[in-house]
Amino acid sequence: MSRPNQAEKPRAASIFKPPPTPAPLNPIPSSSPAFGTPAYPINPFNPAGAPVRASILPILLPPATLRPLAFRTFTKKHSLTLTSSALQILATFIGRHCGTEWREEGLAERVLEEVAKSWKNRNGGVIVDGEGNDLKNILKNLEGSMSGGRIVANRELSRQNSLVLGSSQNGEVSHTRLGIRPSVLGREDSQPGLGMSVLDAEAEDEDGLRNPRKWLKVIDAFEQPRLIYNVAKKHFDRETANPSLLPPASHKTHVFRNRYxxxxxxxxRNESFQTPTFEAQKLSLKRSSTSLATAQQSYKLTPIANLLGRNGSSHMLLGLLTISPTGTLAINDLTGSITLDLTHAKPIPEDGAWFAPGMIVLVDGTYEEEDNNASGGLGGSGGVGGTIGGKFIGFFIGGPPCERRKVTLGLTGSDDGGVTAGGGFGWVDFLGVGSERAVGSKMRKLEQRLLRPGSVNEDWGGRGRMVVIGEVNLDQPRTLQALKKVIGLYAAEPEEDTPMTFVLMGNFVQHAIMARGGSGGSIEYKEYFDSLASALSEHPTLLQSATFIFVPGDNDGWTSSFSAGAATPLPRKGVPEIFTSRIKRAFATANAEAEKERGKKTDGEAIWTSNPSRLSLFGPTHEIVLLRDSMSGRLRRTAIKFSSSKSNDEDEDVDMASTPAPNPDPQPEQEPAEMEPTADDTLSSDLHAARKLVKTILDQGYLSPFGMATRPVLWDYASSLQVYPLPTAMVLADTEAPAFCVTYEGCHVMNPGSIVAPGRRGVAKWVEYDIRNKVGRVREALF
Incomplete structure (x- = not known):
């Protein structure tokens, strides 16, 4: 009876189908300890009856949201003034005809570009007014030339824009007068400048965007787009519900589901888990009977629920390490949970990564049923959706292999070319600064022009640097002395060669502030930042030409008032403005003095961001993660200790060193101290600890791979903790780990440590990161 029903469904066109209604919540309580799996299996897929999404979904676009894009197009590019009435009309038109993809696909910018050119061709004047009929007539003609939110170059539009593309007015070619190229309205399938046509060379000269710091953007964790991976569509969906600090309990399981x-x-998508095609198997069978033994082995994951009735068989599981209510170690996935026996397990690589409850791991072993397992499961549900009877004996355990950023985004070629390819998530805008496929190539060209070396011999230095200083305890006089020394070194450099940004990481006090921890209260806390403002005011050139970014720690306000120095929930907001007013005033004074003395307006600024946060430079070209967390000590306290582990780090060193840095450090006397093991036992031990920590975090793809009781997480903001795709660089300020700079799978991870080197009197330590070469180095100075 199902075949006639399936044949009747395609009668109506897909565009007229009603939107899908949200499925009702499952009233059956969850029986899976980690993922909230229902007690009975469900099928979330409906490929036969799934409605097709309409091409354009009209929205109500507020004029304030469209104002920045309209200002760049009309005022900066075409020297036109847009009134509020005209902005309202354009916002209504773009919201109705471009829909939800008006920003990501660059549809709105094309419409605004076409309207601006048509207005100038009509000699409408400098002011674009929406009261008359000129703007309405332009939009009316444009409406008939749009299909699916895009401008189609049909006969009507070609006739309307004939003056723009070829004719002359007053003896001057129109496209030369407008400062654009005729290829803007070229083929619809070629979109080299999608959403970023304002990055033309003419616009760049007019806007004065030659300073690379103009393209630096700090993305707060609470403002980052919240993306959820959709298993059915194999794509990312933007979470539309309003986040809350006190969400329903079901959101906790969504955190683990999305991670899994x-x-x-x-x-x-890894080659080791892809089954060979039928043709490849057939060819290998024809060659020789032993070819199957030499062929590349492909692994297969087994859901935990499928272990029932398969006693003594070998499987590979992917699941979340947890502690069961009985106190034993267990592993969970979306289908169920089972007790895990790691008595004879060997970590892969041996002593090369941490494994703690809260991490998602791969376990290879054998399933062993219980002798008295009459019901098939301890949960009384036949093993489906609950705890599976018996135990899984693991022989090998390892983290899921990491994936390079280029593979995730579907890019091929060198960093200079940035040639895009099919596949991957290149069209996803992970940070709200534009997707890689939309603006990546244009941003790379802009980066090559703005961050090129000043001379042939200049390999390190200049504006393309980022200075990272960790554990700035302002209540310690020695810390303030070390900070003055570091800032003085860069203030002595020429103004045109000062670093682009300074990142100061907390804790800004040694003990928990406002929690009777020994650092005083709120009044003393503000005085500490006032002393920092006085130290910064001694070097006004840095305040005028650099961006200072402050990332708080667990001891900073306000969260330390109720945590008393314990681990606070991630992400956490920045330091309140009530304590930082004096520092912002110092930056405003320095900028005002520069404008008064030299007649040149400067825009140095201080940004107080969240922990963690991200830096975006040239859109998606450079993504830098900033995190302040003492993760090494937490891993040592909670990690599993294997009886078969040995203190041999040769395999890990070879494995990590086999991943080359994208651009090696041009100064060979400093790179071996960071990347290559030497004969010094202390250096070798520190290097091994750094590689072990970096591999653990990047393989997990998550900044807090612990249980909720060990490191709390705000459930609705957990997507900001995802490290996927891999960033180009990552700052992990961990005072319990040695200072290091290590590259793993193309991601350069840096730990500045504490600015006051522990155990060394009068030594200041920090990290200097070269954005152009994508490599950092640990620097020291005496104070």
């Missing part, structure tokens, strides 16, 4: 789905899809 991300790692699972990443794992299935």
């Amino acid at each position: 789905n991300l790692i699972h899809q990443r794992l299935l």
Whole structure:
């Protein structure tokens, strides 16, 4: 009876189908300890009856949201003034005809570009007014030339824009007068400048965007787009519900589900988990009977629920390490949970990564049923959706292999070319600064022009640097002395060669402030920042030409008032403005003095961001993660200790060193101290600890791979903790780990440590990161 029903469904066109209604919540309580799996299996897929999404979904676009884009197009590019009435009309038109993809696909900019050119061709004047009929007539003609939110170059539009593309007015060619190229209205399938046509060379000269710091953007964790991986569509969906600090309990399981789905899809795209095609198997069978033994082995994941009735068989599981209510170690996935026995397990690589409850791991072993397992499961549900009877004996355990950023975004070629290819998530805008496929190539060209070396011999230095200083305890006089020394070194450099940004990481006090921890209260806390403002005011040139970014720690306000120095929930907001007013006043005074003395307006600024946060430079070209967390000590306290582990780090060193840095450090006397093991036992131990920490975090793809009781997480903002795709660089300020700079799978991870080197009197330590070469180095100075 199902075949006639399936044949009747395609009668109506897909565009007239009603939108899908949200499925009702499952009233059956969850029986899976980690992922909230229902007690009975469900099928979330409906490929036969899934409605097709309409091409354009009209929205109500507020004029204030469209104002920045309209200002760049009309005022900066075409020297036109847009009134509020005209902005309202344009916002209504773009919201109705471009829909939800008006920003990501660059549809709105094309419409605004076409309207501006048509207005100038009509000699409408400098002011674009929406009261008359000129703007309405332009939009009316444009409406008939749009299809799916895009401008189609039909006969009507070609006739309307004939003056723009070829004719002359007053003896001057129109496209030369407008300062654009005729290829703007070229083929619809070629979109080299999608959403970023304002980055033309003419616009760049007019806007004065030659300073690379203009393209630096700090993205707060609470403002980052919240993306959820959709298993059915194999794509990312933007979470539309308003986040809350006190969400329903079901959102906790969504955090683990999203983590699992991300790692699972990443794992299935790995070559080791892809089954050979039928043709390849057939060819190998024809060659020789032993070819199957030499062929590349492909692994297969087994859901935990499928272990029932398969006693003594070998499987590979992907799941979340947890502690069961009985106190034993267990592993969970979306189908169920089972007790895990790691008595004879060997970590892969041996002593090369941490494994703690809260991490998603791969376990290879054998399933062993219980002798008295009459019901098939301890949960009384037949093993489906609950705890599976018996135990899984693991022989090997390892983290899910990491995936390079280029593979995730579907890019091929060198960093200079940035040639895009099919596949991957290149069209996803992970940070709200534009997707890689939309603006990546244009941003790379802009980066090459603005961050090129000043001379042939200049390999390190200049504006393309970022200075990272960790554990700035302002209540310690020695810390303030070390900070003055570091800032004085860069203030002595020429103004045109000062670093682009300074990142100061907390804790800004040694003990928990406002929690009777020994650092005083709120009044003393403000005085500490006032002393920092006085130290910064001694070097006004840095305040005028650099961006200072402050990332708080667990001891800073306000969260330390109720945590008393314990681990606070991630992400956490920045330091309140009530304590930082004096520092912002110092930057405003320095900028005012520069404008008064030299007649040149400067825009140095201080930004107080969240922990963690991200830096975006030239859109998606450079993504830098900033995190302040003492993760090494937490891993040592909670990690699993294997009886078969040995203190041998030769394999890990070879494995990590096999991943080359994208651009090696041009100064060979400093790179071996960071990347290559030497004969010094202390240096070798520090290097091994750094590689072990970096591999653990990047393989997990998550900044807090612990249980909720060990490191709390705000459930609705957990997507900001995802490290997927891999960033180009990552700052992990961990005072319990040695200072290091290590590259793993193309991601350069840096730990500045504490600015006052522990155990060394009068030594200041920090990290200097060269954005152009994508490599950092640990620097020291005496104070």
